[in-house]
Amino acid sequence: MRIARFRFNGKISYGIVLGEKVIPAEKLGIPETVEEFIASGIKVSPEGKEGIPLSKVELLAPLSNPPKIICLGLNYFDHAEEQGREPPKDPVIFLKPRTSIAGPFEDIPVPFDYTTQVDYEVELAVVIGRKGKRIPEEEAMNYVFGYMVFNDLSARDIQFGDKQWTRGKSLDKFAPMGPWITTRDEIRDPYSLRMRTLVNGEVMQDSSTAKMAIKIPRIISVLSKGMTLEPGDIIATGTPAGVGVFRNPQRFLKPGDIVEVEIENLGFLRNRIVAE
Known part of the structure; x- marks a missing residue:
């Protein structure tokens, strides 16, 4: 469904x-x-x-008022490798505010007087379906309602300047999502989905959820030890290799760029970057 x-x-x-x-x-x-x-x-x-x-x-956007938008960093083996790092053993997270939500085909207004290093990140987002605390790993998938495509847009100059991620990840409309929620029963294996990002038709990321380091049950179990998960919570599970900041040369988004992120069996987002 x-x-x-x-x-x-x-x-x-x-x-x-x-x-x-x-x-x-x-x-x-x-x-x-x-x-x-x-x-x-x-x-x-x-x-x-x-x-x-x-x-x-x-x-x-399928959800307009989620209780939480939780995002993971460094959770793909190939993304960690392109930085010369190892994936963390436990989820490294940050939160995005509801004001960062954007629709699947909406223009993204960027304040280029505030950031000049806007980057893309295709991610598999998990939507929580039941309230839970201290959820055992073996029961965690029973708390998943479904999945959707998510683009964790990032202002890298702010992110790396702050030495933490929240401000650079939280600009208005920096969380395009959708195009719909696909319920868990429709996706036989969430770790065999091809995921891609294209900018103006050029492929920038081309990987698979098979490269996810910390899998969904452990993410849910670890997070729920410290915070109550609620129906409608969004957990964006990380991005694979190919982001603009680690390309050579670097590739940041500029006004007029068309960013498409897609995940097999879940659909795609297409957003145009515009100057605010």
């Missing part, structure tokens, strides 16, 4: 994507928001319901 938020005829709603149409929530008798739907645990069958063609809606 795929859950999408969208705008149609000036109204924002969400629903279940079925083929090339989306069945609005109001036709399914489900809660008013995606976050409430995830927390409810309701099972829904959209077959046979009247829908809206996807071509007629504007897809939005």
Whole structure:
């Protein structure tokens, strides 16, 4: 099942994507928001319901008000290798604010008087489906609602200047996500998905979730020892090699660049960088 938020005829709603149409929530008798739907645990069958063609809606970020956006650093073997480092044994995390959320096809306004080193990072995002604390690793996947594509945009000059990551990762619209949430049952193996980033059609990252160092059950288990995980929490699980800052020569984003990030079986995001 795929859950999408969208705008149609000036109204924002969400629903279940079925083929090339989306069945609005109001036709399914489900809660008013995606976050409430995830927390409810309701099972829904959209077959046979009247829908809206996807071509007629504007897809939005699947979640507008997640309790937390948690991101991991250095969690891919090839990304650590391109820095001459070893992946950490436990998750290294930072948080992004809700104001960093952007839609899957939205323009990203960048204050280039504040940062000149904007970078891309394709990531597999996990959406939490149940509240939990001190979750055993062997039970952790039962707390996963689904997955989506995530671009952890980063202002590298701020990030490395601060010697910590939050400010450089938290600019407005620096977390494009979507295009929908694909439920866990639809993805047989989350560690065999090809992931790519293209800038103006040129491939910059081309790797696989197979190179994820700390796997999802351990991420959830370790994080939940110290913080309560809640329905709708987003955990972005890290990026593979090929980011702009570690290329030779470096490749930072500039106004007019089209950034596409895609993950096999989950869809893609396409965002244009514009000057704020």
